Amino acid sequence: MDGMLKLFVSSFILMSMLLTSSAQSCSRYAFSSNRVFSSCNDLPYLNSFLHWNFNSSSSGVQIAYRHTGVTSSMWVSWAINLDSKGMVGSQALVAYRNPDGTIKAYTSSVDSYRTPLSESNLSFPVSDLSATYSNSEMIIYATLELPNNSTTVNQVWQHGPLSATTNTPGPHAFSGPNVQSMGTLDLLSGRSATAPVGNSRTRNRNIHGVLNAVSWGILMPIGAIIARYMRVFKSADPAWFYLHVTCQSSAYIIGVAGWATGIKLGSESSGVQYTAHRAIGIVLFCLGTLQVYANGTHVFRFILADCGMLT
CATH class of the missing domain: 2.60.40.1210 (Cellobiose dehydrogenase, cytochrome domain)
Incomplete structure (x- = not known):
């Protein structure tokens, strides 16, 4: 008997919830x-x-x-x-x-x-x-x-x-x-x-964040750590240099992609401005460009030295 009563009460509550939900329809x-x-x-x-x-x-x-x-x-x-x-x-x-x-x-x-x-x-x-x-x-x-x-x-x-x-x-x-x-x-x-505009913009924001985190937050520091700590080991020469250049160059390429994604997001969001975020991004991009330029100079000098054309 108690089981039947519980079943009846549960059915009544469920039916009430369904009726309440249907009552929210605009047609009613x-x-x-x-x-x-x-x-x-x-x-x-x-x-x-x-x-x-x-x-x-x-x-x-x-x-x-x-x-x-x-x-x-x-x-x-x-x-x-x-x-x-x-x-x-x-x-x-x-x-x-x-x-x-x-x-x-x-x-x-x-x-x-x-x-x-x-x-x-x-x-x-x-x-x-x-x-x-x-x-x-x-x-x-x-x-x-x-x-x-x-x-x-x-x-x-x-x-x-x-x-x-x-x-x-x-x-x-x-x-x-x-x-x-x-x-x-x-x-x-x-x-x-x-x-689906909001979902697309959210996806682009996520892509922008991941690309910049991988480039400036992971690869660029790893490249700097390799140059700082591996170059002291003669057995790691010249492997450390190529690893350093690979990390720094990859970071810059990925960072440019993240920067371009941010530019696109900004053009699609007129009136929305994040001044501090933009300033940090510009500074990082400029420093990254200088770093890659310096790497390019070092690579050129290293190739000349390896060929015996530079002492």
Whole structure:
């Protein structure tokens, strides 16, 4: 009897969890303002959902962007990028809660990764912009008039902290779901796809770090240790020299590849600057270049001496 009771309780809990999970689907959501939207998407990151009505004849779209788990010290945003995938160049709808409890909703044209999300006009008309906040959920409403009869758009959604002193949007996180919250959206079919841009950038950052760690952090010091400690043994001559040159040259070649990867990452991340990191990289690259130049001179002199042309 106890076994049957435990089985019943476990089944009830599991069923409740399944029902709760299914209730999170956007298609089951009922707006308190009696608004009705014919299409919706459960966005894959940051507890977000998009609802819309699309008028294909006028390219007008009524949207309701929902973001759950929002605190009073957070801002949320949903944007369309008409020119490319990603945040830079996107046309954003932003909302957050003021200290007095009122909700501020406005438009912002995003020019760089470090944009302060200041209020500005978008490249297309926006009307009926408003927002509500209740039970840790922010909802942004707006009507957009998309240019060029657009039916497929690049979308970006985001959240971040409010400044404690000015109560204005601060920078969001640059890792995890915050760099994956973008994709394409077909307003007619309702199909959406998440863009792999964030994963690609993360992979390139890892490659940049590994190449530079191997070159400047491992091979270059090993080459210096060989020159410092092996040259005193006559039995190691001239093997130590060739090992030294091999390590230093390999380090420089790998370091140039890492440096080039960093340049590419910088060109893809306009507005993001790491001044100290850049300065250290430039100094290392210059010192490495001088070291390789010195090695080349030593190799040339060593070959001449070995051929009896230099005493």
